[in-house]
Amino acid sequence: MEELIYTKTKTIQPGKSSGFCPGCMHDTIIKLIGEVLEELDIADKAVSCSGVGCCGLFMDYINYDYVQCAHGRASAVATGIKRGNPDSIVYAYQGDGDFASIGLAESIHAANRGENITVIFVNNGIYGMTGGQMAPTTLVGMKATTAPKGRNPEEHGYPMHVCEMLDTLTAPVYLERVSCNTPANVIKTKKAIKKAFQNQVEGKGYSLVEIVTSCPTNWGLSALDSLDFLEQKMLPEFPLGVIRDR
């Protein structure tokens, strides 16, 4: 007798597939978010706000409400949506360039106001869509098209640590850094995402999950090699774990 033990989330449009590069973790995360929305039975209340860059590439294939935001402004837009309709479940989905560079003011102030929203911050240390430029989270020595000799601290400073920075604020209720580099970490990522949404359902306030990911295309590595790079280089700089849980 056959038993259905796994099925694709209904939050993805039937017959659509993602446009992400092989080895990219965005589609894993979008899938995890979708599964969480279904498990918490909030998919029909969900509104996603995406930033600009690869983080906006899911617009064409998710099956729930979607607002395309200007580069960096997703946390401000999410603020407006949530306040307009407090019953909806609003999340901002932002990459490192979007959240931590161009949108840093909007990002930090939404956190500081303690907006009752969920932020999924995807950190792969590089600009993806525009072609491998240096991000605020680019590692020291890591090459980028706009830092051809690699990130040089004397010239470029050091990688930014978003969770630790937000941890200096009083309002946020939940900050955790996870990764999707191993099956075990994918499961942890899902748990973190679920908690971040559960907090919003319970009206607790601002939750952010930082997900350390790879960019095989712009790192110039194969999908498998990029997993090694993530493990050996990214995670020491961006250690995983719960930074705050109230």
Added chain:
Amino acid sequence: MERVLMKGCEAISEAAVRAGCRFFAGYPITPQNEIPEYMARRLPEVGGQFVQSESEVAAINMVYGNASSGVRAMTSSSSCGISLKSEGVSYCAMARIPMVYVNVSRGGPGVGTIQPAQQDYHQATKASGNGGFRMRVFAPATVQEAVDMTYKAFEYADKDRNPVLILADGVIGSVLEPVVLPPQKTEEEVAAIKAGKDEWAAIGHELGSRAWINPGGWDNLLYESVNKAADDMYKAWAEEAEYELFMVEDAEVILTGYGISARIARSAVKALREEGIKAGLVRAKTVFPFPYKAYDAINYDICKGILDVEMSIPAQFVDDVKVAVNGRCPISCYGRSAGIMLSKFDMMDAAKAMLK
């Protein structure tokens, strides 16, 4: 009708609340601070929300988000702050999100001066952001007009699903005048307005019937069709341009302008008439759509000149006047800028010079 004495900025705010505005985000900048201050007091009284945003950029994006959820939302700023809103306004225009914003304009370019000016005309009417979108732009000349236009702006924004701009200036923002306020929309009416947008608003929908607030993406043909539909709408507005004609019929010299300048011109026209000079006034009440037709009311057989009056150097409004007049009459300009008010007497002298 009961008159109340109100400051322009506060009257604009109250009109917005009465029109059903329930969200305001803004950032301090002179001379429009009384709008956010008023909203911070007033909106909570009607179950609305006020956010002092971290920047004008954040404010317009909060309004974009809030209006995307179906609420009547507004922001305001002044000149250099309005520039910062360009990106968000452009997003609203492309995604067809209705919202109202107010420019209580000051001197420029740059940080300019904090005193009243009209140096944002081209920005307001031609390019308030990237991409060539258009908006209805209202230019009040009195506090009463500012009230009536703000109230109406929310109706137009919803009808068109497009941003609407109130192009005021520091004088209209800071003067106190008696006004008759429009009726306050009931909570039921406000709720019904929001509910009327449920189908497209980002409030959460059953899986498969999602709302998509979409200011652009990958599908060229789709977005060209959005551009075309918007263009059709912009063109249809032409018939709805608003203007005032004052003593135009027999005028030998016409003064023309908008907002506070046109109001001063009205004084000049009266004073010229008292001196036996046949002067008239053409005042634009909407600066987009521009009231080209208004200039057809001028009798070009007897009119010897048109004097453009505006608080802007270089003059900007005059560019549209030239198109409207189309060579039928000489045009000259009298303007001041950087926060200096126009003088009725200087205006009269400039008008007289055109008759020589």
Added chain:
Amino acid sequence: METNICIAGFGGQGVMTIGKFLAQAVTDSTDLQTVFFPTYGAEQRGGTANCFVVISDEEIGTPKSDLMDDMIILNNPSLNKFIDSLKPGGNLFINETIVTDEIKRTDINVIKVPGTQLALDLGNTKVLNVIMLGAYIGYTEVFPVDVMWSTIEHKLGKKVELLPLNKEAFEKGLEYGRKNK
């Protein structure tokens, strides 16, 4: 008939209040039109303050005329800054206690009110503006005296304890205004 009024002095002398009270009285108790136009420096405190009030029986054009009919001047710098914009035959109300510069123009009516001194005599310099307002109304009767007083009364609203002092100040001003006619 249109009256253009300029009120000017130091920040803190109640310049804006004089203008606002005039516009408020017109709005509340008459069918006339009015505009109150404040101008400020960038300073939050101190500096100079001036405002313009127009009262008219028809639609008002410019909120700040080139020529003023009446002028209420509370300090010397304002006198020098604005006196040339008073039209011939216009009324100049000065706070005589501190406006001591020579007035060279002879084509205007000068109404001298020892405003600051009277306020000191009453024990509170803050009523300077109500004294000047009283003098202005008493002299010009731009609208009835009781209209002005009921507006002051209404605006002071919650501060009932201040009413007797302000009433006295207003009457003092009125007296000076009427006496100078």
